[in-house]
Amino acid sequence: MAEKTETLLDRAQVKKAVQALQAFLKTKSTSQSLFLEETQQISLLFTLWKIPKEAQTIRIPLPHGQRSDTDEVCLFTRDEPKMTPEQTQRFYKKLLEVKGVKNITEIIPYKVLKTEYKPYEAKRRLLGNFDMFLSDDRIRRLLPSHLGKHFYQRKKEPLSVNLQSKQLARDIHRVIQGTNLKVTNKGCCCMARVGHSGMMADEVTENIEAAVQTVVSKLRMKGPVIKLIHLKSQTSVALPIYTSDLSNLTVLDDAEKHAQAKTAGAAAKKRAKNKTEDVKQTDTTADGKEEEKKLVKAEDEEGEEEIPQLVPIETPSKKPKLEKPLKKKKQLQKAPKPARVKKGTRAQSKLTKNAGKTDSKVKRKVPKVK
Secondary structure, three states: OOOOOOOOOOHHHHHHHHHHHHHHHHHHOOHHHHHHOOOOEEEEEEEEOOOOOOOEEEEEOOOOOOOOOOOOEEEEEOOOOOOOHHHHHHHHHHHHHHHOOOOOOEEEEHHHHHHHOOOHHHHHHHHHHOOEEEEEOOOHHHOHHHHOOHHHHOOOOOEEEOOOOOOHHHHHHHHHHOEEEEEOOOOOEEEEEEEEOOOOHHHHHHHHHHHHHHHHHHOOOOOOOEEEEEEEEOOOOOEEEEEOOOOHHHHHHHHHHHHHHHHHHHHHHHHHHHHHHHHHHHHHHHHHHHHHHHHHHHHHHHHHHHOOOOOOOOOOOOOOOOOOOOOOOOOOOOOOOOOOOOHHHHHHHHHHHHHHHHHHHHHHHOOOOO
């Protein structure tokens, strides 16, 4: 549970901080801002104990309007059937007059937004011309793709309003004079606007108390929620108006230990459950294998009983044919290879042959004697 709102803030301390901040803004104001009667925003800076798990946008109604009468508000409306953009604009102007709404300075139908404000420069001009944007809740989801990222970077994205409400003036006044707190899951700090430098100190103090009570009651977090609260403007330092007790650290530690024990118990239960399931699966598989073996045995037995014995069939014996002996062909005897002669013997045989030739030649040349 969140902390108790009754013991969260000290009203006297908050009022002192508001007065000190207003005095600082008066001394730091320039001649140009005095001439134009411009005012500076006063905001609350919340520091949380833990980073939230989910992003959240909290609407905070304030007892005193935190916007000046000079702020310009633009309203995006849907396109009425069978009406031109000019007719749609006149229709909603008349509706706001009948309901008693006087804070809207301009009405832009959805079709005009798509056509006339399509260029990048036109979107930037539209962003700079108005301090706040409202939209019909029936077309709220269609606007981001036509507005661009600069509206969201400057935190001027349109706030949805139900234009079919019976108490339209009250709803629009609450949205315009109230504020929003955007709690992100990327950090533990968030800021909300609660007044301006032209308001009385008591009015700003009451707005701060109402904002803190609303934030503490609507934050989706358990245990101690808010760690620090500071008051600041656009150009000043942050003045602390609330600091949480350090005993909340023990509470947070106990909560973390309890959460860890809970997660560990859940994990152990899950592991035990998985083990039992595995054992069951093994048992079922073993039983299935045994049943399969039994079935196979039964089939084998049945097959053995059903197979008939084979009886040999006698065939008449035939006399075997006598094979005639094959005539052996006379094999041609191969001439024996001459024996190899040694090199020395070859040389001697050549010499003898040459000698014989010479002798025969000599004998032929000898003439016969008569």
